[in-house]
Amino acid sequence: MRKLAIGLAAFALPLAAAAEVENYVFDAVHTVPYWETDHLTFATFRGRFDRVTGKFSIDRAAKTASLEVVIQTASVSTGDNERGGRARTRDEHLRSPDFFNVAEFPTMTYSSTAVKFKGDDPDAVEGNLTLLGVTKPVALRIERWKCGPDPRFAGKRFLCAGNASGSFKRSEFGMKTFLPTGIGDEVKVWMSVYAWRQ
Amino acid sequence: MDDFLSHPAVQGGVAPFVVALVVALLLGPLRLGGLAALAGFLTAMYFVFGFQLTPLTATRKIMLLAIAAPVIGILADFAFKPTRFGAAILALAAAAAALWAFWPVLAQRPAAEAWVLGGSAALTLAFLVGFAQLYLAEDAVRAGAAALALGLGTGVAAILAATAAYGMLAIALAAGAGAFLLPQMIAGKKAFAGVTFTLTAMLVGGLIAAGAMILARLPWYSLLALALVPIGARLPVPRNAPVWLQAVLLSLFGFIIGAAACVSVWKFPDASLG
Numbered sequence: 001m002r003k004l005a006i007g008l009a010a011f012a013l014p015l016a017a018a019a020e021v022e023n024y025v026f027d028a029v030h031t032v033p034y035w036e037t038d039h040l041t042f043a044t045f046r047g048r049f050d051r052v053t054g055k056f057s058i059d060r061a062a063k064t065a066s067l068e069v070v071i072q073t074a075s076v077s078t079g080d081n082e083r084g085g086r087a088r089t090r091d092e093h094l095r096s097p098d099f100f101n102v103a104e105f106p107t108m109t110y111s112s113t114a115v116k117f118k119g120d121d122p123d124a125v126e127g128n129l130t131l132l133g134v135t136k137p138v139a140l141r142i143e144r145w146k147c148g149p150d151p152r153f154a155g156k157r158f159l160c161a162g163n164a165s166g167s168f169k170r171s172e173f174g175m176k177t178f179l180p181t182g183i184g185d186e187v188k189v190w191m192s193v194y195a196w197r198q
Numbered sequence: 199m200d201d202f203l204s205h206p207a208v209q210g211g212v213a214p215f216v217v218a219l220v221v222a223l224l225l226g227p228l229r230l231g232g233l234a235a236l237a238g239f240l241t242a243m244y245f246v247f248g249f250q251l252t253p254l255t256a257t258r259k260i261m262l263l264a265i266a267a268p269v270i271g272i273l274a275d276f277a278f279k280p281t282r283f284g285a286a287i288l289a290l291a292a293a294a295a296a297l298w299a300f301w302p303v304l305a306q307r308p309a310a311e312a313w314v315l316g317g318s319a320a321l322t323l324a325f326l327v328g329f330a331q332l333y334l335a336e337d338a339v340r341a342g343a344a345a346l347a348l349g350l351g352t353g354v355a356a357i358l359a360a361t362a363a364y365g366m367l368a369i370a371l372a373a374g375a376g377a378f379l380l381p382q383m384i385a386g387k388k389a390f391a392g393v394t395f396t397l398t399a400m401l402v403g404g405l406i407a408a409g410a411m412i413l414a415r416l417p418w419y420s421l422l423a424l425a426l427v428p429i430g431a432r433l434p435v436p437r438n439a440p441v442w443l444q445a446v447l448l449s450l451f452g453f454i455i456g457a458a459a460c461v462s463v464w465k466f467p468d469a470s471l472g
Contacts, residue, residue, distance in 0.1 A: 174248070178206070
């Protein structure tokens with residue numbers, strides 16, 4: 001009986017190691033969600049969020065993963081934050097109830113529901129975006145992905161980084177100001193993600 | 199047609215005015231012409247935010263309160279005589295409505311800020327509604343001029359305070375008030391305002407202004423300045439002046455106070471807590 005138990009344990013140990021889940025936390029300085037949308041039907045306009053936190057976990061053997069992102073909506077930035085004699089800036093306008101309504105909804109979140117793999121790497125994320133108190137499914141495509149020792153820390157930290165993109169219609173979240181010709185409905189998102197293994 | 203209807207000037211001005219004018223003309227003979235204020239506001243609300251109620255944001259609470267106001271107003275006008283006690287009750291209810299609408303936002307602020315913002319909002323709503331019931335409700339031209347000036351002043355102030363959407367809602371309220379005034383000016387005869395019009399116009403105008411303060415960048419002192427706008431419509435005008443001239447003069451008095459509030463947003467914006 002004892003031999004059987006030892007044998008089972010010896011068999012199970014490598015499996016347990018292979019199924020180990022790795023947990024990662026975002027490098028907030030390098031993780032930046034950018035967005036772009038049509039402006040006045042003339043040109044595409046871009047902005048970003050400066051404060052984002054998040055984490056993901058990945059089980060390479062089981063090919064499963066999960067992702068959580070929290071964006072501080074007040075950190076929306078288009079580079080126009082100096083009034084310079086004007087009554088308000090564009091960034092202040094974006095924070096108002098016309099768009100991100102940051103006083104009422106200080107955060108927007110993204111939570112994965114499923115992650116698809118291509119080979120050993122994650123390839124696409126299905127999840128829910130919560131914006132202005134409304135939750136809708138939004139898919140992200142992972143355009144680029146690499147994991148390895150972080151050269152900035154002489155390899156002492158293990159880094160996973162890449163780029164992801166997706167899109168959604170802002171009207172579905174109740175953000176309807178200046179639709180359809182003033183500011184476009186479709187918002188494209190492109191994100192650089194850097195995260196360290198814990 | 200879509201391009202026409204998506205223009206901000208149409209959504210916040212032209213369409214609300216047309217709808218409100220139809221309401222004023224159709225319901226005026228029934229002493230319900232005051233519903234023009236609600237019609238103007240709801241038209242812009244439909245274009246700018248839609249009629250969804252979930253999640254129940256501050257903006258959607260303003261819409262619910264706007265719809266509730268004329269219900270209370272009609273009940274008050276047709277079932278009760280106007281009294282000082284009634285005006286005080288409505289003023290207190292308006293202050294409570296402001297706190298209900300914005301409490302979830304205020305609760306996220308530091309206590310000192312929440313007190314200033316919540317106190318300014320409650321005070322403004324109480325004054326606007328109480329003053330209008332006591333001094334404007336019996337005179338449809340004064341009430342209409344006060345609502346016109348409050349809507350326009352709040353609209354411009356809100357745009358300066360970084361919320362064009364709230365600006366459009368307030369200008370739509372002004373358009374509704376204008377539609378309420380126009381038949382009186384043309385006919386040379388005063389209509390009936392009562393609680394139906396004054397409560398709706400002052401409550402909605404005050405809540406939009408308070409929203410521009412709490413959710414955007416309107417300074418608290420600009421909100422208090424906007425609260426003084428209806429006083430302009432209470433100033434004396436020649437008693438025998440034609441109705442159109444009274445409407446123009448009283449609106450002008452209100453515009454001057456509203457303009458002062460707008461200047462305070464423009465020139466002294468940095469102390470805003472929004």
